[in-house]
Every structure is written in structure tokens, then in C-alpha cells.
Amino acid sequence: MTNALLDSFDAFPLILSLKVAALATVLALVAGVGLGWLFARKPFPGSSMAEAVFMLPLVLPPTVIGYAILLAAGRRSPLGRWIYEHFDYTIIFSWHGAVVASAIVALPLVLKSASAAFGGIDRTLEAAASTLGQSRWSVFVRVTLPLAWPGILAGTLLAFARAMGEFGASLMVAGSIPQRTQTLSMAIYDATQAGQDDLALLLVLITSAISIAILVACNRYLSLR
Secondary structure, eight states: OHHHHHHTOOOHHHHHHHHHHHHHHHHHHHHHHHHHHHHHHSOOTTHHHHHHHHHGGGTSOHHHHHHHHHHHHSTTSHHHHHHHHHHSOOSTTSHHHHHHHHHHHHHHHHHHHHHHHHHTSOHHHHHHHHHTTOOHHHHIIIIIHHHHHHHHHHHHHHHHHHHHTOOHHHHHHHOOOTTTTOOHHHHHHHHHHTTOHHHHHHHHHHHHHHHHHHHHHHHHHHHHO
């Protein structure tokens, strides 16, 4: 029975989940590092409120995030309608929508880690680099970013794990279309609904193994710093 289950195993949800999580993590990393630096180094009136808004996906139900994406980028929204009319494209019921949803829910993990990492850097090291004729960008790339990188990397690994397990927001935006938008978490749900308990258990074990590997890598890397 186990051999038959493995022979019939469809790798598409696993491959799609890895692709969605990787792209979502890249988006969350770029946005999280930029926002983390801004909130840590350039506070402005209302910055605490702005940071709280970006942290909302960490506490809001995923379905709320999915609904917000539908309002902002669905075909009935001004942005979604414009994109569809000019490019004949929509993220709704597309795996790209799963990437957007996963990136949004993973962003707070990178943002908070990056903000704490930037805030904990000794500013005298950056000042010393500036006195040597380095530009602000050069100081950021050669001094600030390397010093903050352990914290940023930890947040990035957690963001990847979070994106791998995203379900609610992605389901609302991308749906669960086999061979098109069905990720591992959606495949588990569909298998459970269909009474395919053995398949659901196999997918759960695969998802858990990947998540544990990521968390172990994160802990091991931080312990070596």
C-alpha cells in the first residue's frame, strides 16, 4: 500500500510550494530589509503606526489578508481592472497570487528581524567607515548589512517556512486548482476532504520535514555566530 501511494504521488504541489515560497521570500526580504532599516534608522511621526500596519499580517486571520488582496487587486478593483484591461492578466486564480499572499504574510518576520538587527548595530563602526571616505551606500553594503545579516537571515528562514505553510490567504486569492495553483497545504486539505487520509499524512510528513529542516538550519546558524 505504501509503495502504491508513493508511486501515485504527485510532486506538483511540492514543486509549486517550493517555488512560491522562494519567490515570496525574496519579495519579503527586499521589502523587509528596506522597511526594517527605515523604521530602525529613520523614525518619523507616525512610524510606530506604520510599522504596526505592516506587522498586521502576523496577527490577522489569513482570510482577512486574502480578502484585502482581492479588494486591492481583484478584477473589480481599479488596479486589478486596469491590469486586466491593458495586459489581459490577473493574479486571481494564478500561482502568482499565491506568491503575493505568501509574501505579505511572511513580510512581518523579515521586517521585525531586520529592524532589530539594524537597531542593535554599533553606530560608531559606521561612523568610522564614513571617515575613511566611504559613501553611505558603501557603508551600508560593507558594514551595516554584514553586521545585521545574521538577524536578517534568521527572519528570512522563518519567512520561507511561513510561506511554505501558507493556506488561507493563498486559497482565497489563487484557489486550489490541481496542476495549476495547488500547493502542499492545499493538497493536504483536498486530500482530507476526499477521505484520502494516507495521502494527507504523507503530505503532512513532507511539509513537516521541510519546516523542521529550515528551523534546525536557522538555529544551527545562529549558534555558530
